[in-house]
Amino acid sequence: MLYFSLNKQSPNVSFAEAAVKGQAPDKGLYFPVTIPKLPASLLQNLRALSKDELGFSVMQPYVGDAIPAATLQRIVSETIAFEFPLVKVTENIASLELFHGPTLAFKDVGARFMSRCLGYFNRNSNRHTTVLVATSGDTGGAVANGFLGVEGVEVIILYPSGKVSPIQELQLTTCGQNITALEINGTFDDCQAMVKQAFTDAALQQQYSLTSANSINVARWLPQQLYYFFALQQWQHQQPPVIAVPSGNFGNICAGLLAHVSGLPVQHFIAALNANDAVHRYMQTGNYAPQPSVATVSNAMDVGNPSNFIRVLQLFNNELPQLQNVLSSTTLDDHTTVATIKAVYNQTGYTLDPHGAVAFCALQQYLLQYPEQKGFFLETAHPVKFPQTVEQATGQTVPVPDSAKHLLQQQKKSVVLDADYNTLKDWLLSR
């Protein structure tokens, strides 16, 4: 399997090179040269396969011969060593709970897969890799956890000061060892732009071997397909599901769309957005006009210019009508998000987190138009990560899972920097 740069000014590379580089030299995102077609036997036997078998079969064509089969099997099994339950919420809506991993958010899958791939690619080298990653909330903790203690790799996380929840901040600032948190006086967009600029800076390249652990990296992005397959294993209805995905940087929904293009049966996708609605406006007008990100209660989706939307367009040959056949979009304001958490809790007893609430509401609205269909939404993070919003809506305290209790005793450790590329560069060069 080869990957080309979406800016088309760089040579094609293997999975290994795409994962190690993160981004192509021409600043483009890597994209598979061909989309593998799922064998009919795999689709017919979906339910009979174990999670490990299914995970390996989906990932193998994308990895090619970059990793031997036995090693890839181990990497996949370790990556997905927790549950992905599809839980009924109403008669026609289920929740795909993606928060049962170590950092209570869907990012664990991509982060664990990528850290193990880099560990394998670095196994015989004394090269030291530096992972630079921007987070609006959940990526940071997952990458910190996934890479903690990985030999030969250090991780530097940029996060927007005051714009992530307390548990998210503790997850990314308390690991120590090979993980450093930079608290940026700015927005997620500032963090993402600073990281992207660093990859193209010749002076930094001399001192560092840099890569990205955002979903711009194929090793972070591609494994996010897996939980769509795990959901289909549990789907009990004849008709394929409508799937609503809370969307920020668009890596997650793009992975679902990729799975669909490769053959996974899905009725329709909904990109559920908060006030950061550049893609929604594009879907309505055909004019892509990103705006600076604004802070919302669903903070992990506070992305003004989603990096992966270019991959979504590529999947549909840059043809808006083709895309609209498969994907709709909806935006929700904070008031409606909180009202949705409250209504769903009161009517069903199910506790949504703010991101899941945006997607639940988008799906509910869609199913009102298509009452014969059924669907699920991605519950991308545990409600305990957003206690203020959830407790205000439900009137109930969200119990802290055992796996997160230790965090509350820890002290955050971060380096505060201005949202200015040269400040980051000077900090990196002076270490």
Ligand SMILES: N[C@@H](CCOP(=O)(O)O)C(=O)O
């Ligand atoms: N929603 C993200 C923003 C970065 O997205 P990524 O999937 O490209 O890492 C977050 O929680 O940090």
